[in-house]
Amino acid sequence: MCLEDIVVHEFATMCLASLSVDFACKNQIFESKGLPPLIQLLSSPDPDVKKNSLEIIFNLVQDFQSRQEVHKLGGIPPLLELLKSDFPVIQLLALNTLQIITIDKETQNIFREMQGFEKLMDILYNVDFTDLHAVTLQVVANCLSDSESVQLIQKGGGLSRLMEFILTPSMPQIQSSAVKCIARVAQNSENHELLHEQDVEKVLVELLSVADVSVKTYACQAVAAMSFQLASKDRFRDLGGIPAVVQMLSSESLVLKEAATQALSNLTHNNQLNALAVYEAGGHAFLVQQLHGSCQRTVANSAATLCCMAEQEIIRCSILSHGAIQALVELLKSTDTQVLVNAVMCLAVLVSDKGARAELQRTGGLHPLVNLLHSNHKEVLHNACLVVNICACDELAAVEMYKLGALDILQEISQSESRRNSFSKLAMISLLDSNLPVKYSLTGRLASTDIITSGFYDAGKAHPGQKILSLEELSTQAVNQQRPIIVINTATEKTTEEDKQKDEGQSETPTEKPWRMMHDVSLQILVKTARESILPLNDEQEQYATLARLVSEAMGGPVEMDKMHEFPWMLHLSRLKYQLQSNAVSIGLIKTGSYCQRALLFKCLADCIGMSCTLVRGEYNRAWNEVLLFNRNPSKNPLSSKPCGYIVDLMHQPGSLLEVNTPAAIQYQTI
Helix, strand or coil: CCCCHHHHHHHHHHHHHHHHHCCHHHHHHHHCCHHEEEEEEEEHCCHHHHHHHHHHHHCCCCCCHHHHHHCCCCCHHHHHHHHHCCHHHHHHHHHHHHHHHCCCCHHHHHHHCCCHHHHHHHHHHHHHHHHHHHHHHHHHHHHCCCHHHHHHHHHHHHHHHHHHHHHHCCCHHEEEEEEEHHHHHCCCHHHHHHHHHCCCHHHHHHHHHCHHHHHHHHHHHHHHCCCCCCCHHHHHHCCCCCCCCHHHHHHHHHHHHHHHHHHHHHHCCCCCCHHCCCCCCCCHHHHHHCCCCCCCCHHHHHHHHHHCCCCCHHHHHHHHHHCHHHHHHHCCCCCCCCHHHHHHHHHHHHHCCHHHHHHHHHHCCCCHHHHHHHCCCHHHHHHHHHHHHHHHHHHHHHHHHHCCCCCHHHHHCCCCCCCCCHHHHHHHHHHHHHHHHHHHHHHHEEEECCCCCCCCCCCCCCCCCCCCCCCCCCHCCCCCCCCCEEECCCCHHHHHHHHHHHHHHHCCCCCCCCCCCCCCCCHHHHHHHHHHHHHHCCCCHHHHHHHHHHHHHCCCCCCCCCHHCCCCCHHHHHHHHHHHCCCEEEEHHHHCCHHHHHHHHHHHHHHHHCCCCEEEEEECEEEEEEEECCCCCCCCCCCCCEEEEEEEECCCCCCCEEEECCCHHHHHHHC
């Protein structure tokens, strides 16, 4: 190459170096195929041409498209060759360029094949190149994501050298870069055993107390990565590393707090001793504060850590005392998926506490929770269903979630093969179990474990998609031509008066009159009669028969099957509605009742006195009760201990027990 060419190259590259800092010019250089000749000029005999070309390439590779092209155009070998340059500025530019392009996975592979690690280690072992060590370590860190590279650098004594940089007092930049390398090595689980053998946990715990924020940040990242190994989790705790990480939560550095919360999340995952250590260090209070933070990853990590800690009751109570529920309610409105996953899961653990469930409802958390049932994200939906399932054990919460449309959404989910899951089914069952009027209207069946209490009402069979109104809503509607709402109110007059005084005390104005159920003295008398006449009986069959006769007498007595069309039960109910001027009728007022009314009364009385039975709605105004009894004729089969199901006749031969699936039982249910 002649001198004239070199001069032209020098001035041309000098101009392009100035222009390449501008985005538009940089893009034009790439589009004009400027990268191939620039890579060729890296081998120029003139150091100024090399320097200028490096500056241009460095500026170009800030963009992804140029970064990928460098290794395709054979740029790695000349860059590595420039590491031997006699000019430190050229070495530094070459290293800075390598630091950028080795982010790319394919470039890392080419770099390893070109013996790049060996050339970097030469610099790291050279004490005269101390000013280059920090950026060299940055390049090393980029290339340590796979186990093959780690093994390669380990064979050359690279890990030992990295530990020397960490342990030997030096420039903070060098120490932090070395720790970053260790953190990058730890990202791969295949390297954990190797690092554990070198007792890297002890080194990392020591680094948590240094002054430099970047060193502590990378140390926390390494702790987080190493904590996927159980032995390392325990080792960090034994070395006192957990309180040191907790202290990082009060740092002003957002990056450090993110790394610290990630470390705590991994340390406490499936490790209750570590969770206790975080609690003893006061970490739970700091973590609740982080739920209000602006960094979404820090928020997600904090929620995950609190979730792990809250499995222990003493810690859960303390977490709740710091306002965790209110903070989590706000997170239910987040648009960040991982925040939602972790926040809802944390909520699922916390609401095992009854007070936490009440606070969730009080702070308006049920609305955003129900909204999450619309989520198409599998984990978010799964966790939301879990929380709904737990909260549904409280009747007030179950009723509110029903009003918010939770049951409708869960029914839609149950029809979707891609969205339904085990918890969506449990949530729907729990929601119904805590809202028996809705359950009976929708499913037509109450189990023996579904105990009817004051406030239950039978609104009739619901049609698909029909919204079932509350008792108050139904009672305050104008009287209509539909069948009456049958209401159960077993509350005593004393209890009614206490509720009335309480409601009046809570009224905002003297004119407000809170809605209340009608007092049902007749039902109270029936409950008292049932308790006094049935419980003393020793024979279970006789108890059911006696209760059946009591119900029949209260509702018009026995009616022959072929005369049912003459039984004026519908007229009687219509008159009651007219007299009361209400769609709701207390069951104790019904003196002429058919299958549905009698079966409901039987179930109500049985539940009140501790007897067991189901309530099943059939077609054509039919309903019946099923009971389980052991063999009524032991001499026939004395070894049989399996109970048999019977339908209780309340209508035609009150007190008769009809074995299920027999002609007599089927006739009672259908004809």
